[in-house]
Amino acid sequence: MSPALPEGAAPPPDGTFPDWLRPSTGAGPRGFGVYLHVPFCTVRCGYCDFNTYTAAELLAEAGGRSAGHERYAETVAREVDLAARTLDAVGRTPREVATVFLGGGTPTVLPAGDLVAMVDRLRGTWGLAAGAEVTTEANPDSVTPDSLAELAAGGFTRVSFGMQSAVPHVLATLERTHDPDRVPQAVAWAREAGLAVSLDLIYGTPGESLADWRRSLDAVVACDVDHVSAYALTVEQGTRMAVQVRRGLIPAPDLDDQAAKYELADDVLGAAGLRWYEISNWAREPGAACRHNVGYWRGDDWWGFGPGAHSHLGEGRDGRALRWWNVKHPRAYADRLGAGLTPAAGREELAPQEVRLERVMLGVRLRGGLPLADVGPAGRAAVAGLVADGLLDARAAGAGSAVLTRRGRLLADTVVRDLTG
Structure with missing residues (x-):
């Protein structure tokens, strides 16, 4: 199911x-x-x-x-x-x-x-x-x-x-x-x-x-x-x-x-x-x-077509973003479109702070890391401890980026939690 x-x-x-x-x-x-x-x-x-x-x-x-x-x-x-x-x-x-x-x-x-x-x-x-x-x-x-x-x-x-x-x-x-x-x-x-x-x-x-x-x-x-x-x-x-x-x-x-x-x-x-x-x-x-x-x-725009597919459009004029998702069943999906209706079942607006939070959660997963400028004050204060614990690369942190070590990849949820306060 x-x-x-x-x-x-x-x-x-x-x-x-x-x-x-x-x-x-x-x-x-x-x-x-x-x-x-x-x-x-x-x-x-x-x-x-x-x-x-x-x-x-x-x-x-x-x-x-x-x-x-x-x-x-x-x-x-x-x-x-x-x-x-x-x-x-x-x-x-x-x-x-x-x-x-x-x-x-x-x-x-x-x-x-x-x-x-x-x-x-x-x-x-x-x-x-x-x-x-x-x-x-x-x-x-x-x-x-x-x-x-x-x-x-x-x-x-x-x-x-x-x-x-x-x-x-x-x-x-x-x-x-x-x-x-x-x-x-x-x-x-x-x-x-x-x-x-x-x-x-x-x-x-x-x-x-x-x-x-x-x-x-x-x-x-x-x-x-x-x-x-x-x-x-x-x-x-x-x-x-x-x-x-x-x-x-x-x-x-x-x-x-x-x-x-x-x-x-x-x-x-x-x-x-x-x-x-x-x-x-x-x-x-x-x-x-x-x-x-x-x-x-990286938070680009995408449109997900098909039953149950999710879509995302990034920051609008005031920094908010929009995410929505389609009805799940293929027949309901086809019936809605056949009637000239959107197949979307629901959607949510992301406030600017939620957009920034997702940028940290997703961006830190990449080898290139995440600019520490994208992290709030509480997250930046946690960087030294994450480096000491072997979860973030020390050299990258010194250059202003949060880059996961291999141990950090295994404990990425911990890193994200600390970086987002």
Whole structure:
């Protein structure tokens, strides 16, 4: 079961934005990214709480009439049209789209032509920047050489495969369906198509030994990819895995075990030429970093299209920002847009102090660190103690930046709490 949406104010039926969202006079252009949520999967993994639906679930709800896959690109196009109107009305029309990220769900359960059509709609509405980054997530068993070639020909530049592990019993615990041997094959196909490749990993799965984790890391290194994301498993309420843990069928993830695995990942990936640039992400070179995600961490503007997707527009004239989120179910999403209504379920205004707080929380995650000028007096007073505890780099602090050490990356929540008072 996917998580409940946040609580927020109901938006106007047509999605109109408040007038204070107009940019400040003389403000420079802000980066603009687009997230396209594809809420479909062939199966639901036991640990996943994302807003996803299998065809069987949607068919059962609709009495066998339609799962909603076949017209999804057309439905998203309606939200793109709505976005263009509402952004124009407050002077926030993007100069161009810098990054596009298709996530889910498994976007590649849709035909490649549908994914290309959604990107083409963005291109026709706002244009894509020269060298725009266009990424899709994919499962290794949801692509073919032909589908990847079609994506590349349609303007995609990057694919992120959900590898999670190279060890069969770990994949079984996660309820992943792909064969580990499929990963290097899929990577090779993507390379042949001219796409940059990222692999996503999960560490700390119940039953995963340190040797298992090392095997997965070695398999990643052998693929010679451009980018790696590695996330500690979190058992989310409402998932099948949470039920298994509660019933004692599998143990809960161990935090010390996960810390040891993070350090091993940093060692192995670093030795292979992949440097961390964000707490959970490593890239072979700066240009291989996921620019779309960096836009989130830097507080750029983005519009999230699709059921349950979240969006953000940064500081308006008085320093406030706006965040909103769509209804979760694909049918409710399509019905609202079909009726000419916004699919947004709620939104919240961020006061200037909340905007500054988020800038600290997200900016400190990056390798480049956070300017201490962005931190309040209480946070600056805490810097010396964080340096003494080995959580912030002493040299960077002396130069006016808060940069996490590796120990600081493991205790990033503590650093953020101290820097924000």
